[in-house]
Amino acid sequence: xxxxxxxxxxxxxxxxxxxxxxxxxxxxxxxxxxxxxxxxxxxxxxxxxxxxxxxxxxxxxxxxxxxxxxxxxxxxxxxxxxxxxxxxxxxxxxxxxxxxxxxxxxxxxx
Amino acid sequence: xxxxxxxxxxxxxxxxxxxxxxxxxxxxxxxxxxxxxxxxxxxxxxxxxxxxxxxxxxxxxxxxxxxxxxxxxxxxxxxxxxxxxxxxxxxxxxxxxxxxxxxxxxxxxxxxxxxxxxxxxxxxx
Numbered sequence: 500x501x502x503x504x505x506x507x508x509x510x511x512x513x514x515x516x517x518x519x520x521x522x523x524x525x526x527x528x529x530x531x532x533x534x535x536x537x538x539x540x541x542x543x544x545x546x547x548x549x550x551x552x553x554x555x556x557x558x559x560x561x562x563x564x565x566x567x568x569x570x571x572x573x574x575x576x577x578x579x580x581x582x583x584x585x586x587x588x589x590x591x592x593x594x595x596x597x598x599x600x601x602x603x604x605x606x607x608x609x
Numbered sequence: 610x611x612x613x614x615x616x617x618x619x620x621x622x623x624x625x626x627x628x629x630x631x632x633x634x635x636x637x638x639x640x641x642x643x644x645x646x647x648x649x650x651x652x653x654x655x656x657x658x659x660x661x662x663x664x665x666x667x668x669x670x671x672x673x674x675x676x677x678x679x680x681x682x683x684x685x686x687x688x689x690x691x692x693x694x695x696x697x698x699x700x701x702x703x704x705x706x707x708x709x710x711x712x713x714x715x716x717x718x719x720x721x722x723x724x725x726x727x728x729x730x731x732x733x734x
Contacts, residue, residue, distance in 0.1 A: 500671050502653070533712065535720035537654070544704065544727070545646075545654065550720035588654050592719045596659060596668025596710045598644070603653035 503528065503589055503601035510607040516577040519604045521589030522570060527599055529570040533592040536565060536574045540585045548587075549574060576606070584608045611635035611723045613705050618728030625695050625732070631688040631705030631725055639663070639683035642709035644721060645690050647701040655701075658690065659710035668710050673699075695732045702727040 504522040511517040521534065528534060536549040547556055549565035552572060562577045572591070576583055589601035617629040631643070644659035657670045658679040667679050678691040688705050706721035 502655075531712065531719075533719040537721070539654070544724040545706075545721070546724070547720055547722040550722075556722065586653075590654075590656065590721070592712055594712075596666060597670070598656040598659065598668075600646075600654045600656055 500593070500597060500599055503591065503599055505587075505589060505601040505604045507602070508605045508607065510609055511576075511579045512609045513579055513581065515579050516575060517579060517606065519574045519576075519587055519589075519606070521572040521574070521601045523572075523591060523599070524570055527570075527591050527593040528567065528572055530594065531592050532567070534565065534567055534572040535590050536563075537588045537590065538583075538585045539588065545588070579608055581608050611707075613707070613723055613725035615703060615705055615725045615728035618703065618730045620731045620733060621695055622734050623696060623732055626691070626693045627695065627730060629690040629692065629703055629705075629728060629730070631690075633686045633688065633707075636707070638686040641707050641718065642711070643679075643681060643688045644706050644708050644710065645679060645688075646704045646706060646721065646724075647699075648704070648727075649698070649701040652701075659708065660688070661710050666710055692730070695730075697732050700730060700732045702729050 537545040539545040552567045614632045642661045660679045676694045680689045704727045706724040708721040
């Protein structure tokens with residue numbers, strides 16, 4: 500049950516696009532189409548931004564999109580805005596009633 | 610409005626026990642699996658345990674297996690986490706969230722939404 504690997508930080512200017520990677524193994528990310536992404540502002544409840552790799556919950560901006568290739572999933576934020584500054588975590592179902600989160604990425608809007 | 614409210618956090622000595630509760634409202638509680646996630650100070654989110662809709666299937670992270678027990682009372686719309694033999698490294702904010710513990714195919718909700726605001730557990734002598 501090793502944490503999925505994410506970059507510690509990603510930054511971009513307003514209006515730019517950024518991509519956060521999430522690397523696991525063939526036993527977790529590579530085995531299931533069940534990667535989800537969470538936005539976490541300090542002191543608040545985490546919020547799901549993407550589920551089942553590419554799906555966006557009602558109310559989440561279409562500036563957020565997800566994808567997966569092999570053992571690596573990605574979250575792209577386009578048209579970066581100041582309110583996107585937060586920590587982002589990927590998560591996947593890993594079988595046998597187990598989930599694994601990523602190490603987390605701090606997004607900074609310059 | 611869907612809502613999850615955790616309670617039961619506090620300060621406990623190493624080796625001690627604590628029971629967390631999570632009260633659910635705004636959705637049909639016994640239709641869904643539930644989960645506990647924690648965040649230690651300065652660290653990332655860590656999934657620690659989940660339970661299916663009727664309590665007969667559970668899962669635990671290696672870090673808490675054998676020490677923590679997840680349970681639920683559907684009549685009370687409540688989720689629980691019994692934490693025994695607590696260690697300093699269990700110090701964290703503990704969040705409950707809705708999400709299935711197993712993959713059932715289409716209709717399975719293998720993501721976490723909504724989340725509670727969290728309750729702080731501090732393990733210290």
